[in-house]
Amino acid sequence: MNIQELFSLDGRVALVTGGSRGIGKMFVEGLLAAGCARVYISARKIEQMQETIAELGEDKVIGIPADLSQMDGMVALAEEMKNREDKLDILINNAGAAWGQPYLEFNEAGWHRTMDLNVKTPFFLTQKLHDLLVAGGAGDHPAKVIHVSSIDGQRINPWETYAYQASKAGVIQLTRRMAARLIQDNIIVSSIAPGAFPSEMNKAAKNAPDASASMIPSKRVGTAEDMAAAAIYLCSRAGDYVVGETLTVDGGVVNASLPSMFNDPAG
Numbered sequence: 001m002n003i004q005e006l007f008s009l010d011g012r013v014a015l016v017t018g019g020s021r022g023i024g025k026m027f028v029e030g031l032l033a034a035g036c037a038r039v040y041i042s043a044r045k046i047e048q049m050q051e052t053i054a055e056l057g058e059d060k061v062i063g064i065p066a067d068l069s070q071m072d073g074m075v076a077l078a079e080e081m082k083n084r085e086d087k088l089d090i091l092i093n094n095a096g097a098a099w100g101q102p103y104l105e106f107n108e109a110g111w112h113r114t115m116d117l118n119v120k121t122p123f124f125l126t127q128k129l130h131d132l133l134v135a136g137g138a139g140d141h142p143a144k145v146i147h148v149s150s151i152d153g154q155r156i157n158p159w160e161t162y163a164y165q166a167s168k169a170g171v172i173q174l175t176r177r178m179a180a181r182l183i184q185d186n187i188i189v190s191s192i193a194p195g196a197f198p199s200e201m202n203k204a205a206k207n208a209p210d211a212s213a214s215m216i217p218s219k220r221v222g223t224a225e226d227m228a229a230a231a232i233y234l235c236s237r238a239g240d241y242v243v244g245e246t247l248t249v250d251g252g253v254v255n256a257s258l259p260s261m262f263n264d265p266a267g
Helices: 022-033 044-056 071-084 110-127 128-134 164-186 204-206 209-213 224-235
Strands: 012-019 038-043 063-067 090-093 145-148 187-192 246-249
Touching: 012 022, 022 038, 022 090, 022 224, 038 044, 038 071, 038 187, 044 063, 063 071, 071 110, 071 128, 090 110, 110 128, 110 164, 110 187, 128 145, 128 187, 145 164, 145 224, 164 187, 187 224, 224 246
Parallel strands: 012 038, 012 090, 038 063, 090 145, 145 187, 187 246
Antiparallel strands: none
């Protein structure tokens, strides 16, 4: 058994939505380190995307501006990918949105934006890229699709982010259902559920990492290496037998947190 080959992504072509910052950028860094030939990233903010490309390498990182909250944006991104590539080995559906508002004030606009980008977009973008993914899975390895869910889809959090938590729970179930269909075309669908990673979406982990770490069994927030490793595992030969699964990467918050003595009826 060759460990390097087990985790290698040599020569593969990937697309990471929302790949210019935060967790998306961590995925891109990991895919490049594991040997991807080209990693496409999509984002709405062109300047930020260009900064990431300049930082990570214009020879291997290619940006495509896209607003994936709208169907025409998904179609345009898929068509641009088809114009540039004849196959796609890896798709990471990372672009997402959050919305927080008190229950009695929570509005429909926030609900629709969050549910659309977090649930509808991964489904329909994958659908629009299906032919490229089939071509990617026709070679020596299956194609891979990774949806980015969240630990907030596995347990409740203290904040009134109703649509976000519902959407991320939906992504986990969507992953299972899509996996059952796409495995027929040698496309493996799985999900990653991040915990506290510093990003614009998780400002608590970004701005107050020590406070966030105090509530995590591992006593630290996540790093770029943690997120990159999860993506490399699922995208490489190492993850070829992991189908429809959600990999929780959170330092133990969901599965290793002991109940508070104040909330535990046996405490």
